Amino acid sequence: MLEKAPRTSTEDIRRQLAERIISSELPPGTVLDETQLASEFCVSRTPVREALKQLAASGLVDQRPHTRTVVAKPDEKKLAGMFELMGHLEALCAGLSASRMSPQERDALDTLHGEMALIVSAGDRQAYITANERFHAAIYRGSQNPYLEEITLSTRQRLQPFRRAQFSTLGRLAKSHAEHGMILEAILRGNQTEAERMMHTHITLVEDAYRRIGHAADDQATRV
Numbered sequence: 564m565l566e567k568a569p570r571t572s573t574e575d576i577r578r579q580l581a582e583r584i585i586s587s588e589l590p591p592g593t594v595l596d597e598t599q600l601a602s603e604f605c606v607s608r609t610p611v612r613e614a615l616k617q618l619a620a621s622g623l624v625d626q627r628p629h630t631r632t633v634v635a636k637p638d639e640k641k642l643a644g645m646f647e648l649m650g651h652l653e654a655l656c657a658g659l660s661a662s663r664m665s666p667q668e669r670d671a672l673d674t675l676h677g678e679m680a681l682i683v684s685a686g687d688r689q690a691y692i693t694a695n696e697r698f699h700a701a702i703y704r705g706s707q708n709p710y711l712e713e714i715t716l717s718t719r720q721r722l723q724p725f726r727r728a729q730f731s732t733l734g735r736l737a738k739s740h741a742e743h744g745m746i747l748e749a750i751l752r753g754n755q756t757e758a759e760r761m762m763h764t765h766i767t768l769v770e771d772a773y774r775r776i777g778h779a780a781d782d783q784a785t786r787v
Contacts, residue, residue, distance in 0.1 A: 576604055576614035584623050584634050585723040591636035595624060622721045634724075643770075645722055650766040652715040653699070657746055657762035658755040660705035668705050669751055675701065676740075676747050683736045691736050692727055698743060702750070702762075729772035742768060 580600075583589040595615060601608045619626035626632045637645065664672070675698055682690045699719065703712040719726070729735050742765040749758035 573610040573613045573617070576600070576606070576610055577617045580614060580618060581621075581623060581720075584618075585720060585727075587724045587727055589634050591634050591724060593634040595632045595634065597632070621717075642725065645718070646725075646766065646770040649715075649718050649722055650763045650770075652711070652718055653702070653766055654759040654763040656703045656706040656708075656711060656715055657750065658759035659708060659711070660702050661750045661753050661755040661758035663707040664705040664750060668701065672698070672701050672705070672747060673751065676743055679740055679743070683740045686736070688730050688736065691739075692730060695739065702746070705750075725773050726769055729769055732772050735772055738768070739765075 580589070580595070589595075597608045597611050597615070600611045604611065615624060615626060615632050618624040619632070623635055624632055625635050660668075675694065679691065679694045679698065682694055700716070703715045706712060730739070742761070746758060746761045746765060749761050
């Protein structure tokens, strides 16, 4: 007797859609149609509707009564505010990591940075994106402040589609890795002030890289 395939739960749908949004498979502005998603996941519209509500609560989608649900696309002012907060949160994590990371954590971060140099040399954008997330997550964890780690990860997730876009710019992998090197050096030396400064600068450059992409796209659209 054939076993029935397990039903896709609301949480499964939410998680899969969140991953697609964060990876930019579903870019900002994409319409999320309940009927199409229900067909894709082989479920009724009820769990899809609930999953979309949860994504709206986390800020990944915009959902208004009697209108379409779309992948969130913050206006310029809101996006600038999100990057500003991200800069302060990550700087705080880096500074605390400089004073609190264990020797084992410092060694692991140093090793990861070395591995990322090989990824940069290979020009493997996707592998670098994955390693980049590990690098930053290790610094959040190294702050030894679980609540700070939680809210920093949450804010990063909300900005992820915009942060990842930076790596499509020429030479950004190498520049990002060099910026990581300065953050790492400050952490390894236990220099809290310098770690904070280097991380804040890094996030500012991430935002600048993303905005250059947006301006280039606008220019192209105008020429067309």
